[in-house]
Amino acid sequence: MPLELQAPALSLYVHLPWCLAKCPYCDFNSYAAAEFPAERYVDALIADLERELPRIWGRPVHSIFFGGGTPSLFPPESIARLLSELRARLRLTPGLEISLEANPGASESKRFRAFREAGINRLSLGVQSFDDVFLTRLGRVHDGRAAMAAISSIHDAGFERWNLDLIFALPGQDLSAAMADLERALSCAPPHLSLYQLTLEAGTPFAHQAPPGIPGEDLAADMERALRERLHAVGLVRYEISAHARPGQECWHNRNYWRFGDYLGIGAGAHGKITLPGQGIWRSQKPARPESYMDDALGPAAEIGRGHWVQPAERPFEFLLNALRLVEGFSCAQFEAGTGLPCLEIEPQLRRAQREGLLTYEDGHWRPTGFGLDWHNELCGRFLPRSPRRPAFHAHEPG
Template sequence: MPADPHAPPGEASAGAAGHALLPPPLSLYVHLPWCVRKCPYCDFNSHEFKGGTPPFDAYVDALLADLDQDLPLVWGRTVHSVFFGGGTPSLFPAAAIARLLEGASSRLRFAPDAEITLETNPGTTEHGRFQDYRQAGVNRLSFGIQSFDDGCLTRLGRIHDSRQAVDAITLAREAGFENFNLDLMYALPGQTLAMAEADVTRAIALAPTHISHYQLTLEPNTVYAARPPEGIPDDDLAWDMQERCQDLLAGAGYAQYEVSAYARAGRQCAHNLNYWRFGDYLGIGAGAHGKLTLGSEQTLLRRWKHKHPVAWLAAAGTPAAIGGDDRVAPERRPFEYMLNVLRLIEGFTPAAFEARTGLPYAAIAPRIDTAVRAGWLQVEGARIVPTALGRRFTNDVVSLFLDD
């Protein structure tokens, strides 16, 4: 089998060595749970903070205690990326972000070129704060724009308008940020094909290095699920929006590398790539999830923390903060691997599958053959990649790998 192209130096593929599990690249995910206002479509672990100011300092103390508790799981490993997600991480002052990064880097070895991303809402940022985030160590921003149409933004419950979005991006660039993502959604209530095209055109004009472009879905336990808004485009129109916007992005030099992610050359999101390549990530904070390869036990561990910030804060650093631990049985690993890697345009290699799951490629070969015959996957040299049809029906392809 070919060597795993995604293994960092010193962590070569284990496929030819009895399919042992070796630790893949490691990322750190930090969940900052508060927001100004909960959007009606949002199913993330985010909470409106009502009354006063969120306890920023206490939360950072708790994050470091949470990290201390999980450190034995990752001793000696290098962190290749950090991602602050939420909620609205840009609610946190730069001093809090700096203290967390200083504390984390004193406990874990950070790669010299580690990508450190902060999600930001255009309605919660200003010039001085961007400069301070850079000084704190943040080197990549992800703007939750969603749309440049003020009517769409109002219907989505966003707290910013299109002018504030453009102003925030301009200020970030002036503060020295060159690497940033714009999040856009399509198939929005009341949106036409021309409106979806206009959103992408405006995003391209702002010259981000990365654009995430994904369809609005009505997730369970959201306001939109309980009371669906009027005017949501039907499936045919949503497909037209996706295809037309993909063409616009490709024409502007943004290569699609994942189902909903497009980037300039060399500017793919390293953190999310590690997720999709079935790498490891340590999750700290209220509701954070992690996935870790435990070489000594030859097992994959999924760990998650209690979701509610108040309960998590009270227990942080103790076993009571852990919502659960789940050791992923070998028969479940093919499904979990494919659930991630088949989102990637690049697909995967048999050696990568073996290294990440500890299983022989023969365990999935018959199902791969089924997907190839269906026109969902194709073999390109040493790689197995999803076809255009397979990317459209990703759920069907992944379901082939469910444990019988």
């Protein structure tokens, strides 16, 4: 019997799509450009938001995340203007988390203090590695010295909340090199660290022609195990598949994704998920190319991009694909509030996954085991609907 959907916490995702260069492993909606129309794009974001307001009117916004691309390429005054326009239109909760993704670089690092003055209170720094050899193999435009300088700028600007992205299983990397990279990261005392294995995503240059020397599965698994043990030993606790944090430093915005929270997405290629009690769950996606997005947003169209209602049969898989990324797992009450369906509908699959050692049940919560986190796709496959539509998710991994 269907239950009443409940509107969860709401976040705002803002996509800023330009980068100095497109990394060969990156499958995000990003575009290399030496120059870009920052002010026109901000105008488009405001116009996009105006059209979305009826769906979320009056609901408090608990976090804002500027993702990309490289949002730190935007002038701080453009970010300040956009935040001012957001404050005028949205009900922002006091002290909400406002994150901005950044890459190391001399010109960007000089802007960190200005971003803080504009209202950004959390940075996510895409270091990926501190080793110049591996950075070159990844196609990054910065070196290890620039990475360390950027972290110094974060401290100098007074940011207490920030994240560092690190990738392992790099071309030609062995276990000792991966551990050395992590130790350099830990020497900077990050309060949050996102750890990713290099993957060859479809459609990227690396997928078309893999670089030589990518570690095999066994070596990559050994690296991951050793790196995560070291992170845990220094107090950076794993709370999501890729995310480690000190207590109280978890990324609120990204954790809201995994808790199947709502998020309004504005910007080129941005995804959104909005729960409308009595109607259903609405997923949206904006035009991917910045030029098309700006033309549509600044034109007369009533809607920008496309969207669809998530069918009830699809909701359990979408909920679990997110919730089972979290170490904390979920309760049946959370499942029922988020999907509008009784937990009994998925109990056979839950029990099967429990027997297989993928899930545990304790204190009213279903939680993935370490084995379940490592085999997340296989675990979630237990809950696929018979005729699934490919789910549309937010544009970014946590960071």
